[in-house]
Amino acid sequence: MAIRTERCIKLRGMGSFHVGGEPKSLQGKPLMQATLAVGGVPVTMDPNGDYVIGQMYAQYFLGGDGRRPPILFWHGGGLTGACWETTPDDRRGWVEDFLLDGWDIYLCDAVERGRSGYAPIPDVWPAPISQTAASLFVRFRIGHAETNTTLENLAGHAFPGSQFPARQFTQFMRQVVPRWSHTDEQIMAAYHALLRRIGRRSIIVCHSQGGMFGLRSAMEAPDAVTAVVALEPASVPLEKARQLGYSTPTLIVLGDYIDTDTRWPRIRDRIMQFAAEFPCVQVLSLPEIGIKGNSHMLMMDKNNMEISGKVRDWLYGMAGADSARP
């Protein structure tokens, strides 16, 4: 059954739209025959013609009074906006939490994923990357597992003290979607289109792969971005910051178990270098303030409400949003 909130959520508006993308024409392909529903009438399909590719879906929930900057939730690789909603073990997610706190929310599916869709045009895009349950379990720092560990056995491999709801890892896998590794510029272009469409200085709350896009947006369109909260960004655009300069108030949040990982110590080094060169960047390492056990999926860990509280404390405290404190 659906979860119920303790408090009523009031929205002054909600809806969705797609932004960005461009027409793409296909020529010279053979005809196809298909029946589109059991019992339906067969149709001949000609794949030659026009499509739109590279667009992005954004769903909005206006939970504030319109005076605070809106918050844009940008998910990570292989995921969709769903990762910011109810957690895999059916606890409240950040979307609901921020709405109850009176913010306007834009929940995005990056280009090629989720309700953004992609045009299945032959030869235009290569095959997506396959990500197994065991590989994500390890890469998202939920625990150690061999690559051949089966789905049903993964929960038993969680780190002692892990905040991830590991018993619901199969449920988490249900929200994993295909990803590609060649679409960064299309994704970035669509995020810029989103910022133009919203037309208000926005706060970007981004995660993992989305962290790179959030930080780049603030560098490439500084007038459109009030602040960036990057949860475990998969990388930081250090060279771009040196080239363009960077002064957007930025909070980078890091979870636990980084020293046990093959990739994250190097990513953290880049993040610390970024913070050392740009005083607007603050790093919040959760274990260093006594918050232990967080995985890469901070927004769905068991203490996700404690972390969203830390993020909001920072948002309320930073210059520019202070006047909006409720």
Next chain:
Amino acid sequence: MAIRTERCIKLRGMGSFHVGGEPKSLQGKPLMQATLAVGGVPVTMDPNGDYVIGQMYAQYFLGGDGRRPPILFWHGGGLTGACWETTPDDRRGWVEDFLLDGWDIYLCDAVERGRSGYAPIPDVWPAPISQTAASLFVRFRIGHAETNTTLENLAGHAFPGSQFPARQFTQFMRQVVPRWSHTDEQIMAAYHALLRRIGRRSIIVCHSQGGMFGLRSAMEAPDAVTAVVALEPASVPLEKARQLGYSTPTLIVLGDYIDTDTRWPRIRDRIMQFAAEFPCVQVLSLPEIGIKGNSHMLMMDKNNMEISGKVRDWLYGMAGADSARP
């Protein structure tokens, strides 16, 4: 900019979950190398291992007091739940409309699409079907066009009097996602899992390809379904109804221009036969009551609020929901 509603939407809960699907194991494939973000650290990816396929995403907005049956919005082929939200020309969609009228809503993305995702496992699923802008323009009965009519010229080919916002057809194309033609049973299984999870007798409002699934659900799980509203179902499960019997109150809504189409006269014949054999089935042909110009995409046509009003009139009037009239 985002649209604003005239009235505040009050929700006693919101969130999302995934249901259904099953683990799928892949073996014997070669390793892959990929960099998952520009500037990121390269990772070796082993596609062999476990995935979950066949799951479905449902997003819920509890706009009622919990006494009326919830409404489940099931979209058509090549689309996602987004089709029930804001229209391509930025008017209010049915989700918002029904929430303002005090209903609980479950907005679904069928298996393989949208936030349901699909596991990109080599050799498990064939390539999706390509649907060009011109083919959808014709199949959705917006107007006549040659298969080589370009995207920018399509709007000029709309039927005189068409209710579809044809000038925004490019915007509509942004919400089209890949579709497959072999996944009906997986989709159906996930819809049954949804009905079990919701655990309340539900009203299914379904469209096109989704019409078949809505009607089948009511036949296969009659205790879970209070009523079906099928907007232009792509087919009706007549043989199944004869086999299992059918007594669920059902409204089938048809738009205009059916006689100009190559497929729809035959689909309508089946629908009329279904209604003739099963008295619980009522057909509402919009042109016959003087509502002209509707395309296949009734929920986003310019008169979409008039049609949602007709649907609600029927819902309020049918046995079982009458007591819930506000």
